[in-house]
Amino acid sequence: MTLAAPLELLRQARARFTQREIAAHVGKDIKTVRRWEKGATPCPAMLEPALRDLLQGNARVDGGNARKTTGGAQFRFVDLFAGIGGIRMGFEAQGGECVFTSEWNDFSTKTYRENYPDGAEHALIGDIVSFPAEDVPSHDVLLGGFPCQPFSIAGVSKKNALGRPHGFECTTQGTLFFDVARIIAAKRPAAFLLENVKNLLSHDKGRTFDVILQTLRDELGYEVHYRVIDGQHFTPQHRERILIVGFRGKTSFSWDDLRLPEHGPRLGSILHRTDGSEPVLPWDHDRFFDHAAKRVQPKYTLTSNLWTYLQNYAEKHRAAGNGFGFGMAYPDSVTRTLSARYHKDGSEILVYQGESLRPRRLTPRECARLMGFPDTFRIPVSDTQAYRQFGNSVVMPVMREVARIMLPHVQTLLAEEAPRGSKQALSLYA
Known part of the structure; x- marks a missing residue:
């Protein structure tokens, strides 16, 4: 992929949309879009899916009323690298509706289907790597517990012993983060939650995590917050995991809003x-x-x-x-x-x-x-x-609590977009 492709798409988009509309869709400000047009700064390759999505009509200019949920749900989400649905369960508890699931393991899929008997309208696909980003349904929140073995202490030790690469050099698992990134780039959800092992912070002397933050913040333009949370606040298990939360716009999100019981169960x-x-x-x-x-x-x-x-x-x-x-x-x-x-x-x-x-x-x-x-x-x-x-899953009450403090900010972002009835408003929902 070259930088010429997204620049050409930007030019095509400018024939139909204003700079303000394009900026709103890709999560940048108008000045940034203007600099891309003038060639002052290169248009990032990561934005190509989002621009194609805009041109193909999956995001259309209207009164902002195209967003739909069923059963009184407050927001829509997709569940990537779903495992057995621990993250999903936490977000459903806060009023979310799952509209798309990806899980490649057949045994996990069996457990998932048994516990979440979604109707025919809900897609549960296998490997996300070969799935077109534009075919992922529009959603408000993207959830992804992308595989942690390449970054975990045990995973790194095992791969070192076998002489195999780890982290982003592990082509079968480590690069799956970039599949999350390409979907975020294409669909521009209001927010995301990514989960991984604590060791992700220190892997490769912190360089791996720096790449993740640079991708989410600089390339995709999201406001990003992260924190390591120990599951023992909610269950009798010492289980530290890093949670990465991102929002498409400015928010007052704070981890201090978490309600973490001081004395957990035994x-x-x-x-x-x-x-x-x-x-x-x-x-x-x-x-x-x-x-x-x-x-x-x-x-x-x-x-x-x-x-x-x-x-x-x-x-x-x-x-x-x-x-x-x-x-x-x-x-x-x-x-x-x-x-x-x-x-x-x-x-x-x-x-x-x-x-x-x-x-x-x-x-x-x-x-x-x-x-x-x-x-x-x-x-x-x-x-x-x-x-x-269960060993690969998440502490579900942690997910439920994080969903609770994320929800007001997701709702604020959606409310800011929905009432705009002029042609300047972009609806991200087909």
Whole structure:
């Protein structure tokens, strides 16, 4: 892609739209558009999809009344790299309507469809890489938990050991951020929320994150805010994730508006209850918990061989002065971070069952609770796949709280555009 292409598109757009209309559509001020026209500064290649969208009529000049939601929804959003829908659930709780979903993993898609039985009008597509940005429905908020393995501590270590590239050099996953960027460029949502691991901040000595910020702020023209939030405020799990929030215009958004409980819950609050009060879920039956015997199914207790191996492994590293080993968890604990590899041995979170008993893994239902999913959330896949899915998911109540503080600013941006009834107003909704 060359700079000539967006400049030519800009010239075509100027034959039909004013500088003010174009500036509103691409999220820049009029002076910037004027400088592009004069050749004083190059027209960014990233804007080509947005300009094509404008020329093809997907954003049209009218009274601003083309925006539509159903069922009384307050805003429309798209769910990219959706996983099992943890971010979606948080934004639906604040009145949002999901109009498009992308998730490439078949097992995650199965769980997603089971819990979000959208009608035929809702598109759930696979790999976003080959999907045309202009075909993504118009929306107010873009959500994207783009893959974190290239940036996570475990992911980087594994790729280094295998001699493979990581970060943006990882062509299969690291560059997926740019697919988020091209959709933002084409559709110009009022806001976005991106989620990733804390290590994204420090990856490649901060250069990776600098590229992300430069793309979102300088190339796309969004006001960007980011913060690392620990999920333990809402669930009994230490889980730090970076959240990147962006708005198409100036706002008074502040992370200080978050309501983060000072004392979060403890592990005992999400464990199966053996006192007879464990709810009988018709979609679980006795899969995870034997209600007649009032106990967790025995298969979740570690075998003697695995428990011996984990103890020896931990002792070997203790002797070497390392901190590696299993993480024993008690009812009053806040656990380590649940990972996608939990299905292998469960070592990061082992539930204590007494001195005379071997510890056990969390059941998939307990993992769902640990991530903040309600018991109405269905688990239609195998335990192995369920562990992977919850280990890759988000702490849903964190998403719900971030959606809460984002919503007033999204509504303000939309309200500023909607009432303009003159030909100067651009509706971004087809």
